[in-house]
Amino acid sequence: MKIDKLFKKIETFFNMDKSIEExxxxxxxxxxxxxxxxxxxxxxxxxNNTTSTKKIQEKKNELAVLIKIRDDILLEKxx
Amino acid sequence: MFKKSVxxxxxxxxxxxxxxxxxxxxxxxGIAIFLIGMVFMEDGFKLFSGGMLEKILEKSTSNLPKAxxxxxxxxxxxxxxxxxxxxxxxxxxxxxxxxxxAIGVIFGSNIGSTTTAWxxxxxxxxxxxxxxxxxxxxxGVMFRFNTNKTLQGFGNILIGLGFVFLGIGYMKxxxxxxxxxxxxxxFAMDGYLGVFVYIIVGMxxxxxxxxxxxxxxxxxxxxxxxxxxxxxALSLAIGANVGTTVTAVIGSLSSNENGKRLAVAHFIFNxxxxxxxxxxxYQLAQLxxxxxxxxxxxxxxxxxKLALFHTIFNLIGVxxxxxFTSKLVTFLEKLFQTEEKxxxxxxxxDDIVVTVPEAxxxxxxxxxxHLYDNATEVLSHALSLHRHTYIGIGKNIDEVVKSSTLTIxxxxxxxxxxxxxxxxxxxxSFATQAQxxxxxxxxxxxxxYKIACRDIVEAIKDVEKLQKNVNRFMRSKxxxxxxxxxxxxxxIAKILDGIFLLRNTHDDLESLAKLRVLEGEMKNLDIVxxxxxxxxxxxxxxxxxxxxxxxxxxxxxxxxxxxxIHIAHVLWIEDKEIRTLGVE
Numbered sequence: 001m002k003i004d005k006l007f008k009k010i011e012t013f014f015n016m017d018k019s020i021e022e023x024x025x026x027x028x029x030x031x032x033x034x035x036x037x038x039x040x041x042x043x044x045x046x047x048n049n050t051t052s053t054k055k056i057q058e059k060k061n062e063l064a065v066l067i068k069i070r071d072d073i074l075l076e077k078x079x
Numbered sequence: 080m081f082k083k084s085v086x087x088x089x090x091x092x093x094x095x096x097x098x099x100x101x102x103x104x105x106x107x108x109g110i111a112i113f114l115i116g117m118v119f120m121e122d123g124f125k126l127f128s129g130g131m132l133e134k135i136l137e138k139s140t141s142n143l144p145k146a147x148x149x150x151x152x153x154x155x156x157x158x159x160x161x162x163x164x165x166x167x168x169x170x171x172x173x174x175x176x177x178x179x180x181a182i183g184v185i186f187g188s189n190i191g192s193t194t195t196a197w198x199x200x201x202x203x204x205x206x207x208x209x210x211x212x213x214x215x216x217x218x219g220v221m222f223r224f225n226t227n228k229t230l231q232g233f234g235n236i237l238i239g240l241g242f243v244f245l246g247i248g249y250m251k252x253x254x255x256x257x258x259x260x261x262x263x264x265x266f267a268m269d270g271y272l273g274v275f276v277y278i279i280v281g282m283x284x285x286x287x288x289x290x291x292x293x294x295x296x297x298x299x300x301x302x303x304x305x306x307x308x309x310x311x312a313l314s315l316a317i318g319a320n321v322g323t324t325v326t327a328v329i330g331s332l333s334s335n336e337n338g339k340r341l342a343v344a345h346f347i348f349n350x351x352x353x354x355x356x357x358x359x360x361y362q363l364a365q366l367x368x369x370x371x372x373x374x375x376x377x378x379x380x381x382x383x384k385l386a387l388f389h390t391i392f393n394l395i396g397v398x399x400x401x402x403f404t405s406k407l408v409t410f411l412e413k414l415f416q417t418e419e420k421x422x423x424x425x426x427x428x429d430d431i432v433v434t435v436p437e438a439x440x441x442x443x444x445x446x447x448x449h450l451y452d453n454a455t456e457v458l459s460h461a462l463s464l465h466r467h468t469y470i471g472i473g474k475n476i477d478e479v480v481k482s483s484t485l486t487i488x489x490x491x492x493x494x495x496x497x498x499x500x501x502x503x504x505x506x507x508s509f510a511t512q513a514q515x516x517x518x519x520x521x522x523x524x525x526x527x528y529k530i531a532c533r534d535i536v537e538a539i540k541d542v543e544k545l546q547k548n549v550n551r552f553m554r555s556k557x558x559x560x561x562x563x564x565x566x567x568x569x570x571i572a573k574i575l576d577g578i579f580l581l582r583n584t585h586d587d588l589e590s591l592a593k594l595r596v597l598e599g600e601m602k603n604l605d606i607v608x609x610x611x612x613x614x615x616x617x618x619x620x621x622x623x624x625x626x627x628x629x630x631x632x633x634x635x636x637x638x639x640x641x642x643x644i645h646i647a648h649v650l651w652i653e654d655k656e657i658r659t660l661g662v663e
């Protein structure tokens with residue numbers, strides 16, 4: 001009986017550790033998402049203000065990468 | 080040789096004093112305890128601050144007044160000008176601060192170090208300071224054994240303070256007891272002869288004790304117990320100030336040019352300040368009397384007046400010398416010129432930097448970029464390209480590569496030995512030493528730097544495998560094989576150019592996006608995956624022998640590019656989490 005209680009305590013302790021860790025990961029993910037959003041907006045503005053076709057294509061490629069990364073994170077978050 | 084013969088004699092001399100005079104033994108024990116207290120305080124502050132001091136110094140030395148204030152505050156807080164000197168020299172070597180900023184910090188530190196005299200004169204000799212030492216030592220030891228690093232640091236500071244207080248107590252007891260047997264005051268000397276004699280005594284004492292703070296504590300306790308005259312104590316204080324720079328200059332002999340420049344700046348400052356103090360000694364003593372009356376310091380409170388004198392003459396030194404800092408910088412840079420170092424050796428790694436984690440990481444990163452730049456040269460030449468024709472100039476790389484048909488005769492083995500190997504060794508050795516003083520996060524960075532270093536070396540090995548066939552087929556009469564080898568050259572050149580452009584990108588996400596785009600383009604190098612090899616073989620456009628060479632070489636080029644991209648991640652994306660985003 002005592003051993004059961006002890007194991008339960010240990011389990012709770014480790015779960016507590018896990019939830020703290022998960023919370024940290026969530027916070028970091030939210031921070032990255034917000035930075036990604038800002039970057040995507042600023043990149044779109046840059047594309048609109050650029051005249052060189054080559055530069056526009058380069059920026060569009062980079063933008064596509066960032067949008068895909070953001071979508072992947074959102075997908076992971078929704079799971 | 081000198082040190083080897085003098086040191087045993089010095090030890091014998093100290094042993095003789097210890098056994099011949101009980102009071103002298105108490106005083107010397109006081110000095111020893113005081114010094115060990117300073118060591119504990121220094122170590123404790125390093126642990127307690129957790130790199131905060133380095134961060135403040137890095138950001139607060141942009142102009143001279145800021146640098147002087149930072150030096151003053153930091154030394155007042157840490158009570159160790161030697162710790163500050165070490166950090167400043169290491170920052171200077173890692174190019175994190177300018178020479179004028181570093182000199183400013185040293186100026187400020189000189190004023191800050193005078194607070195030791197204030198502490199000793201206001202608390203040390205007036206109250207039974209040793210009484211407070213015991214609780215400090217007890218609590219200090221309790222905190223010292225805590226697992227938390229900050230508390231350990233706090234514990235060390237308390238132990239240090241406890242020992243400093245205890246040391247002062249011993250010195251005071253020793254001088255008081257000594258007075259009943261031998262009155263040192265009988266050796267008091269008037270006039271400038273006395274000034275010079277006592278200045279030399281102060282200098283020698285500081286060179287032997289290796290701490291102007293401890294010498295000042297000794298002078299103040301001797302003065303408070305009436306063992307020396309006030310005017311002679313002033314001369315001793317000047318001597319202690321000069322003596323501390325003698326120690327710094329001797330210490331800098333084995334240092335790099337930055338260490339030497341700073342030690343000489345410190346020396347010049349203290350010599351000029353000392354000369355001013357000697358010439359105007361009696362006027363300064365009068366000024367001290369006037370300021371002391373404003374500060375309500377009693378006329379016969381000589382220990383406090385000595386502390387005030389110590390501060391005033393250092394302050395005057397800063398006011399006189401600070402306007403000439405830029406001239407001093409020019410002089411020092413001429414005096415100790417940076418040697419044009421052999422390109423294959425480390426430029427930023429220095430023994431003194433290795434002890435300061437923040438500076439060590441910055442120095443390592445710079446050195447890794449230096450290694451990468453050397454590797455870029457070797458890689459470009461191996462592909463018969465010159466860096467200045469395509470890197471960072473926005474030219475059409477396809478055209479540049481196709482028009483570069485002259486073979487660059489480079490022996491990769493020689494180039495590796497000359498430009499990579501020694502530098503690689505320097506970096507790995509420095510990184511291994513540096514990680515001893517680091518926390519887990521910093522050690523993680525060191526690990527990623529080591530891997531990046533290994534990738535650079537492997538990239539050189541990869542290009543060595545490519546070189547022969549690139550040179551052979553880039554001018555082949557078979558247009559198809561020529562095109563394929565040019566695709567390899569163009570692919571690697573675009574990656575080198577793309578990575579170079581990351582230096583102007585100060586946003587991790589933007590760097591990441593650029594690198595992911597480069598990664599996508601890199602796939603074109605894998606001739607099997609793109610299916611181009613099937614076309615070439617099916618239509619018998621190239622011979623079978625050519626095809627096998629091409630398959631191997633395209634794979635080598637792909638691997639090489641992968642390593643370059645990985646190196647760029649480590650060097651130009653700071654955030655570890657962002658580096659891993661979007662990895663397929």
